[in-house]
Amino acid sequence: xxxxxxxxxxxxxxxxxxxxxxxxxxxxxxxxxxxxxxxxxxxxxxxxxxxxxxxxxxxxxxxxxxxxxxxxxxxxxxxxxxxxxxxxxxxxxxxxxxxxxxxxxxxxxxxxxxxxxxxxxxxxxxxxxxxxxxxxxxxxxxxxxxxxxxxxxxxxxxxxxxxxxxxxxxxxxxxxxxxxxxxxxxxxxxxxxxxxxxxxxxxxxxxxxxxxxxxxxx
Numbered sequence: 583x584x585x586x587x588x589x590x591x592x593x594x595x596x597x598x599x600x601x602x603x604x605x606x607x608x609x610x611x612x613x614x615x616x617x618x619x620x621x622x623x624x625x626x627x628x629x630x631x632x633x634x635x636x637x638x639x640x641x642x643x644x645x646x647x648x649x650x651x652x653x654x655x656x657x658x659x660x661x662x663x664x665x666x667x668x669x670x671x672x673x674x675x676x677x678x679x680x681x682x683x684x685x686x687x688x689x690x691x692x693x694x695x696x697x698x699x700x701x702x703x704x705x706x707x708x709x710x711x712x713x714x715x716x717x718x719x720x721x722x723x724x725x726x727x728x729x730x731x732x733x734x735x736x737x738x739x740x741x742x743x744x745x746x747x748x749x750x751x752x753x754x755x756x757x758x759x760x761x762x763x764x765x766x767x768x769x770x771x772x773x774x775x776x777x778x779x780x781x782x783x784x785x786x787x788x789x790x791x792x793x794x795x796x797x798x799x800x
Contacts, residue, residue: 634669634737635672640669640673640723640725641669641675642668643664643668644665644668647794648660648797657798658799659796660794661794662674662761663754663793663794666737666753666754666793668728668737669725669726669728674776674793677703677713677774680713686702686704687702688700688701689701689704697780698779699778700777700780701777701778702775702776703774703775724771725763725773726770727742728791729742729788729791731748731751732753733751742788744789749787749788752787752788754792754793755787756783756787757782758780758781758782759778759800760795761777761778761795761796762779762792762793763776763790763793765791
């Protein structure tokens with residue numbers, strides 16, 4: 583029973599619902615995100631996973647990417663793993679290139695009573711144009727839940743990994759300093775919001791799409 587309650591508290595914090603306990607004063611960190619390296623889908627070449635990016639109409643990258651978040655609290659360099667999460671990484675990099683994250687804030691900063699997460703990627707507090715609108719479709723773009731197991735060539739899409747022996751083989755787990763996508767109750771509802779873990783949260787493995795980690799500036 584306690585485990586069930588804990589998981590539901592975490593889920594509420596990671597989506598857009600109202601928090602059920604007090605969030606300490608948010609740190610309004612303005613983001614100016616610079617793309618350091620971008621290899622693009624051309625890096626697929628002869629990979630057996632080439633069909634991933636060719637078969638979807640979503641941004642898709644099968645390469646390792648590096649992004650620099652320049653904030654008023656310092657610089658954070660992140661490494662993103664397109665080989666394990668090509669759609670999730672492609673989606674994130676697409677928003678970076680469009681400047682969608684510029685001048686947004688970390689609107690959830692949870693450090694007390696113990697370190698938890700910081701969450702960003704929402705520009706609803708801005709009065710300017712919503713750059714998270716996909717102009718191609720004229721609305722917010724949603725991406726599928728994307729989780730890759732070590733023994734599989736391709737990620738699993740649109741379903742949680744809830745079998746114990748499978749969870750042990752998840753390629754990118756929710757460890758301190760890692761990035762993952764926020765979503766609502768709908769599995770395929772991730773869009774622009776992401777969070778950085780301030781501690782390891784194995785209870786999120788198989789339920790949310792981790793796709794990179796902080797390599798400096800934590």
